[in-house]
Amino acid sequence: LDESGARPADKWQHPKVETLQASFFAGWEETFYLLFAVSLTVLLIGCANVANMLLARASTREKEIAVRLAVGAGRSRLIRQLVTESVLLSLLGGLAGLLLTLWGIQLFVALAPEYWTLRGDQMDIDGRVLVFTLLVSLLTGILLGLAPAFRCSRPNLIGSLKEGLRRSTGGTHPLLRKMLVVSEIGLALALLVGAGLMVNSFFRLQRVDPGYDPSNLLEARIFVQGSRYWELMEGDIKRVKPGADLFFEELVERVEGLPGVKSAAVVGRTGCSLRILGKASNSPDQPSRVTYRLVDEGYFRTLRLPLLRGRIFTEQEGGQGSRWVAVVNETLAKHLFPDQDPIGTLIQADFGFNIDEGQPREIMGVVGDEKGGLGWEPSPAIYVPQRQHIWELPGAK
Numbered sequence: 001l002d003e004s005g006a007r008p009a010d011k012w013q014h015p016k017v018e019t020l021q022a023s024f025f026a027g028w029e030e031t032f033y034l035l036f037a038v039s040l041t042v043l044l045i046g047c048a049n050v051a052n053m054l055l056a057r058a059s060t061r062e063k064e065i066a067v068r069l070a071v072g073a074g075r076s077r078l079i080r081q082l083v084t085e086s087v088l089l090s091l092l093g094g095l096a097g098l099l100l101t102l103w104g105i106q107l108f109v110a111l112a113p114e115y116w117t118l119r120g121d122q123m124d125i126d127g128r129v130l131v132f133t134l135l136v137s138l139l140t141g142i143l144l145g146l147a148p149a150f151r152c153s154r155p156n157l158i159g160s161l162k163e164g165l166r167r168s169t170g171g172t173h174p175l176l177r178k179m180l181v182v183s184e185i186g187l188a189l190a191l192l193v194g195a196g197l198m199v200n201s202f203f204r205l206q207r208v209d210p211g212y213d214p215s216n217l218l219e220a221r222i223f224v225q226g227s228r229y230w231e232l233m234e235g236d237i238k239r240v241k242p243g244a245d246l247f248f249e250e251l252v253e254r255v256e257g258l259p260g261v262k263s264a265a266v267v268g269r270t271g272c273s274l275r276i277l278g279k280a281s282n283s284p285d286q287p288s289r290v291t292y293r294l295v296d297e298g299y300f301r302t303l304r305l306p307l308l309r310g311r312i313f314t315e316q317e318g319g320q321g322s323r324w325v326a327v328v329n330e331t332l333a334k335h336l337f338p339d340q341d342p343i344g345t346l347i348q349a350d351f352g353f354n355i356d357e358g359q360p361r362e363i364m365g366v367v368g369d370e371k372g373g374l375g376w377e378p379s380p381a382i383y384v385p386q387r388q389h390i391w392e393l394p395g396a397k
Contacts, residue, residue: 041187043136044183044187045187045191047143047144049180049184050090050093050140050144051144051180052181052184054144065078079146082145083142083146084145086141086142086145089141090141091134091137094134098125098130101125208371211305211369212305212370213303213304217303222251224244224247229241229244230244233392236353238392238393238394239391240389240391240392240393241391245386248266252265252296263298264302265296265302266295266386267293267294267295267299268294268295269292270292270393271291272290272350272351272382273289273290273350274290274347274348274349274350275347275349275350276345276346277345277346277347277360290379291379291381291382292349292382293381293384294384294385294389295383295384296385297312297313297314297385299383300312300327303370305367306367306368307365308366308367308368309341309365309366310327311364311365312327312364312367313327313364313365317385324359324360324361324388325362325364325385325388326347326361326362326363326364326383326384327363327364327366327367327382327383327384328342328363328365328366328367328380328381328383329366329367329370329378329383330366330367330369330378331378331379331381332380332382333366336380342363342366343364343365343366344362344364345362346360346361346363347361349361349384351394352394355390355394357390361384361388367383
């Protein structure tokens with residue numbers, strides 16, 4: 001908001017409606033599609049390999065098929081028999097794959113980190129997976145069994161029945177077998193190139209600067225529950241109690257007292273809008289929402305965030321009785337003050353639902369951007385002292 005209370009034109013200010021599933025798996029769609037493509041490629045390589053082996057196996061049975069045709073067996077009956085054998089082998093392979101999947105899920109859950117919220121009972125094989133596996137197994141068995149069945153049901157009776165004129169295994173239907181080999185090599189090469197690109201991307205991500213020093217850094221997420229820490233009010237408003245602040249202050253003290261721990265910090269995060277009181281912003285693309293981080297004075301030291309301008313608030317300045325201060329990141333400073341020095345500017349946070357901080361904060365420092373992910377762009381953020389916060393916030397989280 002500007003000084004008159006009007007909201008400027010904002011290129012980010014467009015409503016977006018998405019499903020709960022899309023919101024929960026946001027950022028993972030590309031990974032899932034990639035894994036599906038890799039799995040499909042491996043399936044195709046396996047199918048080509050099995051088809052090649054079935055052709056080789058069918059070549060060794062040409063004399064048997066020729067004898068059956070010579071004594072009056074019907075060609076359609078032989079085709080059904082060969083396709084049935086192929087489908088049976090495919091179904092057995094699909095069953096083995098399901099068993100390996102069940103064991104793989106148990107192994108994955110056992111090796112998963114403890115902080116993951118995904119439990120073993122949330123990962124299971126449902127009816128859709130069973131139907132998909134059945135259809136793929138049937139389709140694979142039929143398609144892979146038809147080519148050898150049609151080829152074997154038309155043998156050279158004279159050449160096959162005469163032991164001396166029998167052709168070797170490698171001489172039968174060479175074109176089809178060569179096509180299968182070429183397809184296997186091509187798909188395997190595609191997988192190899194994809195794996196090489198993924199390894200290259202991994203090493204490139206290792207060189208991306210997250211904005212802070214991640215070495216020897218451990219993160220833990222803690223959610224406090226119960227009436228001792230907060231209570232839910234009408235209108236989806238949460239009222240925080242002093243017990244929550246005392247809990248986190250004691251937690252930081254105990255963690256810093258552990259052997260080997262150099263520094264510990266606590267951070268909470270929500271979103272807000274900013275109203276500039278001291279200096280007017282001349283930025284045409286002022287963000288409508290910024291990240292509101294509630295931190296203690298040790299947060300910047302723990303993450304080793306670089307200080308670009310001004311200074312960081314101290315424990316005395318972050319007290320409840322002192323003047324309210326704030327530190328902003330580089331992205332927010334560029335958006336709000338592209339040609340100005342933000343130090344000394346007064347701002348006020350608005351959380352919506354007619355809830356704001358009620359008093360302004362003075363910007364006293366600018367720090368470097370910290371990225372939420374290596375592939376993410378840094379978002380505008382404001383850092384405020386942990387003990388300087390309002391007690392009622394929207395959203396029961």
